Amino acid sequence: MSIFGSSGIREIADERLLGLALQVGLALGQDYRAVVIGRDSRTSSAPLANALAAGLSFSGALVHDAGLLPTPALAYAAREFHLGAMVTASHNPPEYNGIKIFNPDGSGFGADQRQKLEAVLSKESGKSVSWDRMGTLSPYPHAVEKHLQAILSGVNVRAGLKVVVDCGCGAASLVTPYLLARLGCKPVALNSYPSGFFPRPSEPLPENLSELIKSVTAFGADLGLAHDGDADRVVAVDHKGRFVPGDKLIIILARQTGAKKLFVNIDSSMAVEEQGFDVARTRVGDAYISEDLKARGGDFGGEPSGAFMFPRLSYCPDGIYGAALLVQAASQRPLAEWVDEIPEYPILRGATPGTKDRMPAIEEKLARLNPLRTDRTDGLRLTLADGWLLVRPSGTEPKIRITAEATTGRRAEEIFESGRRLVEESIVDSR
Secondary structure: OOOOOOOEEEOOOOHEEEEEHHHHHHHHOOOOOOEEEEEOOOHHHHHHHHHHHHHHHHOEEEEEEEOOOOOHHHHHHHHHOEEEEEOOOOOOOEEEEEEEOOOOOOOOOHHHHHHHHHHHHHOOEEEEEEHHHOOOHHHHHHHHHHHHHHHHHHOOOOOOEEEEEEEEOHHHHHHHHHHHHOOEEEEEEEOOOOOOOOOOOOOOOHHHHHHHHHHHHHHHOOOEEEEOOOOEEEEEEEEEEEEEHHHHHHHHHHHHHHHEEEEEEEOOOOOHHHHEEEEEEEEEOHHHHHHHHHHHHOEEEOOOOOOOEOOOOOOOOOHHHHHHHHHHHHHHHOOHHHHHHHOOOOOEEEEEEEEHHHHHHHHHHHHHOOOOEEEEEOEEEEOOOEEEEEEEEEEOOOOEEEEEOOOOHEEEEEEEHHHHHHHHHHHHHOH
């Protein structure tokens, strides 16, 4: 039985997920006796959190309810317990929900932990204790404030910056605008009331942030910020109304933290290496960055989607801390200056029908490109003299994803089209 994706459990919110939340609570309570739980603003989050809490209590665990809060605040609170569990579907549409599970250091469940939990669930062996041994349910109202105190102790912001923040009616609605005020900023809040009826798609992509982009220039703000539903992500807009590419945010935040060794995904821009960092690359997905940060040691990790990890606090992506550090950067000099001094190379992304079993044949074809180096961390990443090509099977669809970056747009197109043609040839040859 496999219930975990790359970032916890995530499904359409229905009676099946409600029953699964109860069973997950029963299973977790066998090994973890003190658990803090939280939830985002989705319409299904409160009942799912109640089901999760019921399962934990019926297994004898002591449950501490942190209420509605961002995922990174819940992960930070986990340090005081055996485990943290967050009911959220992060940036997915509002009809979805799920559960993220955190160790006390803020890291997500590792492979062994996931397999053990799935084994218990598949056998339905989560046991309820007798009535006189059931666990208690207690409020835990301190999680957000403790997280904010940890953030505030590590940033220094020049007072008076005007910042527009779009919380998307998610869990950051009750946090980021107030954090900005405590930093001495003048916040302008958009969509900053908790609601499960999202006024914009939850994923903070540039095409979903037209209101933020217009508001930054209309209000003459120094910068704009936006979160996803559970605020494990943050993205930015500079004072000119330009959406800042995620690869540039990685570099800016790494500099703000004084990082020397950082972890990024295999498909992040080659500009990161050019900034003088010791860069290690991981599989696509913030969970893999978090795992490598913890196992191999590093100062910072991030992926272009807006998920950034700060081991100083925890191994959970933290959009709240990221927001504070971006404001800190903008208080030192305009964010646009940070952005403009970092090179930006054309990146092309696409996909073609195909499956994982075709990768050996694809690798044979791609050898024609005479790469300087081939990285097999996640699919095949071919380093070329003036760019790179990444070919990797999708984890969710029968597709082969193709990404190319180069120093010029024309060269990026050449690399991309060469890769696409060779991938399609290998698939045709196999028929």
